[in-house]
Amino acid sequence: MSHNGARNLFIFGSLLCFAVLIVLTIDTIGTLDERAPEITEAVNAGKKVWHKYDCIGCHTILGNGSYFAPEMTKAVVRKPKEYLKKFILDPRTINPKAAMPKLGLSEEEADNLIAFLDWISKVDTNGWPPEPILTAAAGKGSSMGQTLFKKHDCSACHQIGGLGGTAGPDLTHIGLEKPDADWHIRHLKDPESVVPGSAMPAFAHLSDEDLRELAEYLITLK
Amino acid sequence: MQYESQKIAKNFYTAAALLFLIQIVVGIVAALQFIWPDFFFLNFNTIRTLHINALVVWLLVGMMGATYYVVPEESETELWSVPLAHLQFWATVVAVLLVIVGYIVMGLFPQANSMIFGTLLLNEGREYIEAxxxxxxxxxxSVLLFLxxxxxxxxxxxxxTAVQGVLLAGLTVLALMYLPGMFYTKSMVMDQFWWWWVVHLWVEGSWELIAAALLAFMLHKLLGADKKVLAKWMYIEAGLVLITGILxxxxxxxxxGTPKYWLWVGGIFSSLEPIPLLLMVWDAFRITREKRGVVQNRVGLFYTVAHAIFNFVGAGLWGVIHTLPQVNKWTHGTQITTAHGHLAFYGAYVLLILAMIYVTLPSIRGVKEFDQSKGYLAFWFMTIxxxxxxxxxxxxxMVQSYMERLLGLDYVTVKTSYNMWFWVFxxxxxxxxxxxxxxxxxDFFTLGKKSAS
Structure with missing residues (x-):
């Protein structure tokens, strides 16, 4: 290749690629609205809260950001909103082991932030993040109680045998710690009445039968 | 050094060296916070912001210094205005210090980062462009005055000359590509779309142009290689950098949240990104072999060749391992990205600026021979x-991708137990x-001073 040929490759090759990028950019921007829900005032206010507290300094969102704290794109899918709100307002009273400091958000800011997280969880991300293969494979449990445990995604917050979230207490040996099935039923119906300050949402909407099955399963965990 | 005004480069190098030191000190604080989150009086987000911003700024300042050295030499004349260069230097330093103070204030009092005229006062809350x-x-x-x-x-x-053409083209694109990061959008998808224009078209576009130009400059300066041949290969490298890098x-x-065709576009073009970086390695080795024996500034050449190698390994290989969508689906947003980021910045840009300093500082200080041992020692400590x-x-x-992404374990579990030893190492x-x-x-502050006295 001659000197001028090399120079032309540099100038025209890069200009051509840049022109293609412009075309693709225009096309992409035109499709974004269809690929995401409407942006309400609360969602926009929540996005501003996200920026104000520099959340990206620890978390990732859409997989981009800092890798110090959990990915936030599906936060509202993985954790109940009631829990998230209490946690954001004062992380360490909800989970003493949390690394997140109390940043001083107001109630309104927390609500808006959750509206924003709810919005982002509904964006069409071409299937990212993919469902883990183990979760996908383990669809049904071996007992009715275990099936209910999976159906209501209890492992989003609770671990059994190392698998599951860390937002709530580890349930691996819960049958030893709380061997009373009735205690579990009362707790599931209204967590705060049994454990003051609990951030766990109530499961009072479950039928008595389902609550009994779930409680019977929990006390087998020893 | 032939021109008195090239000495202005030293001011920029000094600022770069000091910011480099700050960057690494806060980097260690951040590393310890992975083990003890409450280790320091500032939270991780503030420390990380300082770590990555100090990096970006010292590399930019280093590039500016290098340019002030290269342009008079290539143009064979004194700089147009030395006072303007001084003004631009001090304005940059003052702005950087103000921004750093702002970050620290926000770290101590998060509420201080309030909205004023529709923008946040202390921290924009967007990675890399927090300013x-x-x-x-x-x-x-500052960049416009500099240009x-x-x-x-x-x-x-x-x-x-070809070298300053590509160098200034890189710097101009750099200035232009800062603009897509300067407006607010309601949609986080749009936000990240334009944000990547800034981040990607900087580090995998304009900065690589600057690297290609400075590599050619250094190979000529160190080895007296033929400018015409150097220029031809520089054009090919810079051309391929942009042809693969832009798309x-x-x-x-x-x-x-962007359309699916990007999986094809990104997968194909980014898989080709290592090729120009490999060409640069070949270029550096070929010329070094041809001209071996005439080199006086061996440590300068050492850094130059090391830059070419680690640019390829860090930016090229460590990038390409997770660039295909099939792989990236599982690794996106994990520590694999952190690993790539560290080696890429070190190889592509840290070693580049250090190489420029070792190549040009002796002549700025007016010495031909100097003690090169500390340069090698620093290199081996840093590189190993x-x-x-x-x-x-x-x-x-790898542990995170497998356990969290593939098996479905909790993020916090993997971070605080399975990965603990990695954080310690x-x-x-x-x-x-x-x-x-x-x-x-x-070495930077003492180089050449002993032999001069």
Missing amino acids: PRWADWLIVI FNNFMTIMKTKKF GLGHHYYWI SMVFIVISLTGAG RAIFGVGFLVGVLIFVI
Whole structure:
């Protein structure tokens, strides 16, 4: 290749690629609205809260950001909103082991932030993040109680045998710690009445039968 | 050095060296916070912001210094205005200090980061471009003054050499590509779309142009290689960097809410990104072999060749391993990215600026011979430490991808138990890296001074 040929490759090759990028950019921007829900005032206010507290300094969102704290794109899918709100307002009273400091958000800011997280969880991300293969494979449990445990995604917050979230207490040996099935039923119906300050949402909407099955399963965990 | 005004480069190098030291000290704090989150009085987000911003700024300042050295030499004339260069230097330093103070204030009092005229006062809350809008404008003005001064210098003699053509093209694109990060959008998808224009078209576009130009400059200066041959290969490298890199931007658009065709565009083009970087390695080796024996500044050449190698390994290989959508689906947003980021920045840009300093500082200080031993010592401390940091992070990333993404374990479980040793190793080698940086900084301030006295 001659000197001028090399120079032309540099100038025209890069200009051509840049022109293609412009075309693709225009096309992409035109499709974004269809690929995401409407942006309400609360969602926009929540996005501003996200920026104000520099959340990206620890978390990732859409997989981009800092890798110090959990990915936030599906936060509202993985954790109940009631829990998230209490946690954001004062992380360490909800989970003493949390690394997140109390940043001083107001109630309104927390609500808006959750509206924003709810919005982002509904964006069409071409299937990212993919469902883990183990979760996908383990669809049904071996007992009715275990099936209910999976159906209501209890492992989003609770671990059994190392698998599951860390937002709530580890349930691996819960049958030893709380061997009373009735205690579990009362707790599931209204967590705060049994454990003051609990951030766990109530499961009072479950039928008595389902609550009994779930409680019977929990006390087998020893 | 033939021109008195080239000495202005030293001011920029000094600022770069000091910011480099700050960057690594806060980097170690961040590494320790992975083990003890409450280790320091500032939270991790503030520390990380300081770590990555100090990096970006010292590399930019280093590039500016290098340009002020290269342009008079290539144009064969004094700089158009030395006072303007001084003004631009001090304005940059003051703006950077103000931004740093702002970050620390926000770290202590999060509520202080309030909305003023529709923008956040202290921190924009966007990775890498955290600097608030008022600082963005100061940065733009500083870069425009800098570009203006260099263009006017070129216009004095109108010697349009290939090296300064590509160098100034890279710097101009750099200035332009800062603009897509300077407006607010309601949609986080749109936000990240334009944000990647800034971040990607900087580090995998304009910065690589600057690297290609400076590599050619250094190979000529060190080895007296033929300018015409150097220029031809520089054009090919720079051309391929942009042809693969511009559309390689697509590898950031797989999962952020953008259409599916980016999986094809990004996958294909970004897979080709290592090719120009490999060419640069070949280029550096070929010329070095041809001209071996005539080199006086061996440590300068050493850094130059090391830059070419680690640019290829860090930016090229460590990038390409997770650039295909099929792989990236599982690794996106894990420590694999951190590993790639560390080795890429070190190889592509840290070693580039250090190489430029070792190539040009002796002549700025007016010495031909100088004690090169500290330069080598600093290199080995930094490079061995960085390699082990990257191995630790890659290990952590593999464990994280497998356990969290593939098996479905909780993020916090994987971070606080399974990956703990990786964080410990990373922190230990971080200290090793700091030792290397300290040796470099001492060498920077003392180089050539003994033999001169």
